[in-house]
Amino acid sequence: MTAQSDENRLSQIFKIEGRDFSKAGSISTKIKEILQEVGIDSSIIRRAAIAAYEAEMNVVMYAKKGELALDITPEKLQIKLSDEGSGIEDINKAMQEGYSTATDEMRELGFGAGMGLPNIKKNADEFDISSIKGKGTTVNIVIYLNQAEKK
Amino acid sequence: MNHYYHSIRIDTKKCTGRMNCMRICPTQAIRIRDRKAIILEERCIDCGECITACPEGAILPLTDPFGELTKFRHTIAIPSPALYAQFGREILPDKMLSGLKTLGFDEAYDLAMTCGEVSFAIQEYLREYKGPKPVISNACPTIVRLIQVKYPDLIDQLIPIEPPRELAAREIKKKKSKQLGLKEKDIGAFYLTPCPVKMISIKQPAEKGKSYLDGAISISDIYGPLLSAMEGMEKGSYRKALESICILGIGWGMVGGICRTLRLRNSLAVSGLTEVLKVFDDIERGKLKNIDFIEAYSCPQGCVGGSLTVENLYISYNKVLKLVEDLEFEKIKACPDIREVRKLYKQDYFFMKRKIEPRPLKPLDEDLSKAIQKRREKEEIHNTLPQIDCGACGSPTCLTFAEDVVRGEAEISDCVFNLPQKLKLLYDQMSDLLNKSVSLNPALHKEKKAKTGKK
Numbered sequence: 001m002t003a004q005s006d007e008n009r010l011s012q013i014f015k016i017e018g019r020d021f022s023k024a025g026s027i028s029t030k031i032k033e034i035l036q037e038v039g040i041d042s043s044i045i046r047r048a049a050i051a052a053y054e055a056e057m058n059v060v061m062y063a064k065k066g067e068l069a070l071d072i073t074p075e076k077l078q079i080k081l082s083d084e085g086s087g088i089e090d091i092n093k094a095m096q097e098g099y100s101t102a103t104d105e106m107r108e109l110g111f112g113a114g115m116g117l118p119n120i121k122k123n124a125d126e127f128d129i130s131s132i133k134g135k136g137t138t139v140n141i142v143i144y145l146n147q148a149e150k151k
Numbered sequence: 152m153n154h155y156y157h158s159i160r161i162d163t164k165k166c167t168g169r170m171n172c173m174r175i176c177p178t179q180a181i182r183i184r185d186r187k188a189i190i191l192e193e194r195c196i197d198c199g200e201c202i203t204a205c206p207e208g209a210i211l212p213l214t215d216p217f218g219e220l221t222k223f224r225h226t227i228a229i230p231s232p233a234l235y236a237q238f239g240r241e242i243l244p245d246k247m248l249s250g251l252k253t254l255g256f257d258e259a260y261d262l263a264m265t266c267g268e269v270s271f272a273i274q275e276y277l278r279e280y281k282g283p284k285p286v287i288s289n290a291c292p293t294i295v296r297l298i299q300v301k302y303p304d305l306i307d308q309l310i311p312i313e314p315p316r317e318l319a320a321r322e323i324k325k326k327k328s329k330q331l332g333l334k335e336k337d338i339g340a341f342y343l344t345p346c347p348v349k350m351i352s353i354k355q356p357a358e359k360g361k362s363y364l365d366g367a368i369s370i371s372d373i374y375g376p377l378l379s380a381m382e383g384m385e386k387g388s389y390r391k392a393l394e395s396i397c398i399l400g401i402g403w404g405m406v407g408g409i410c411r412t413l414r415l416r417n418s419l420a421v422s423g424l425t426e427v428l429k430v431f432d433d434i435e436r437g438k439l440k441n442i443d444f445i446e447a448y449s450c451p452q453g454c455v456g457g458s459l460t461v462e463n464l465y466i467s468y469n470k471v472l473k474l475v476e477d478l479e480f481e482k483i484k485a486c487p488d489i490r491e492v493r494k495l496y497k498q499d500y501f502f503m504k505r506k507i508e509p510r511p512l513k514p515l516d517e518d519l520s521k522a523i524q525k526r527r528e529k530e531e532i533h534n535t536l537p538q539i540d541c542g543a544c545g546s547p548t549c550l551t552f553a554e555d556v557v558r559g560e561a562e563i564s565d566c567v568f569n570l571p572q573k574l575k576l577l578y579d580q581m582s583d584l585l586n587k588s589v590s591l592n593p594a595l596h597k598e599k600k601a602k603t604g605k606k
Contacts, residue, residue, distance in 0.1 A: 007520075007524055008520040008523050008524060009523065010523045010526050010527045010530075012530065025432065025433075025436060028436060029432055032435070034526060036511065036512065036514075037512075037514060037515050037522070037526055037529075038514055038515065038519065038523055038526050039515070039516070039517070039522050042304040045304065046435060049435055049436060050435075050436060050437045053436040053437070072523055072526075074520045074523060119437070145519070
């Protein structure tokens, strides 16, 4: 039995509006609450919350709108983020710590330290990113719930 | 199952089920069942918001009556620095401490001195600290409980130093038992508390050890007697009284007092539970990593805003602030010797003996697969609800109601919006019964047939 029956799966989609700074962060808080109710270990919850928050902020800062899809099974949790926006010109550069295209205004707000994507990657067990310039970006991360069975 | 002792009791005779408490509770720990409020022990963090919210006065803090004093051979009052802010600007701590002695305590101890020592110890701790930031103050027991329940992953950021009230009780008992030749258990140390949660931190410390204090008496209970006691007293020298105040310690009564008197540049001070929740969410997201220290209190403006204080919290906050400013201006530093504190710090004098463990809420199910299923069911139920959080079902929001249903603690028909469905169900059941009785009673059967025949 390799296929995951749908009974044991929890999927939820959250919409994110670009530039809506007032609500920024609310999705990662909701995700945290869901994971707590399900009884996930708090260190994993923290990693997921940080990754979700950084991903959410990327959409708020750089995209028109986006969607975060959360998917939990007893083995792993997956967060898939896709946005409609300008896309990332050079992904390799964007993955470097300290690299940022944030405007001065965003930096004033405490963002744009160039840690967003590296931070997402650091907190995930699996990470992939793809982007089409002028269209948008997709980020996909997986965190295994039983860290002992990771590999 | 863990049993949590709480400082809050509901008087069911007075409770009219008006839901004010249920709506204000920051951890959704109150439900209304059969028109009476009940507290879900596991969720309650003893913040006392419900006490102030209840228009009927049906929610009571549990503190010790004065009578408890007679159980001990030697009694010591240890007032929270918030007491010092309760009376007019001219009344300084020395007068209050003398006043307390006329009320039946053998001694009154100035906690501000110990607060000052702990401030220095915090400074030492921050200097050596290498873990995740910011470090969070444990002065407020509600904040400690909030972290145990809602932010378990921040537990290692709580400062592991004994709060001053505990440290003071520990040391003074040691000293007095030697001095007076009494056993430590014959010495009663009573905290004069601005809030109900400190009572609980004595009966059931967050770290599950034993408190060094023997009880807590509410500041509001002692206010009147103390005021009368002070009225008859001679007026001493203001300047002299001022010189005995430890500036580091007096600041503990108000939010920001620790940060200000220690001159911690890279720190935040936050008060009021809703504000604290916002800041803690930000810490979890990794947003405040460059802050060294956070002072957080559940009551607005810090301990002076506790629900068992008497004076308006802005006035008392201002009194502490003015006192700190006066002491700064006069350059009065009646504080503990920092070298002495450093020596004690190295001897582990300040550290708590036990670790604070998380107290996360029970998951929807112990089994992960089932918990995931139940979480999905909760979402599905929530989608069928009106989502207006009316509270008529007895749960504070539609989302918590959906959770209560999934946990088997509420019925879906408890929602008034499901009433039509419930009525239909009842109607169906009744007509079923009726049909059965008709078929059992041929006479009724005939009558019914005759009626339909007429049409």
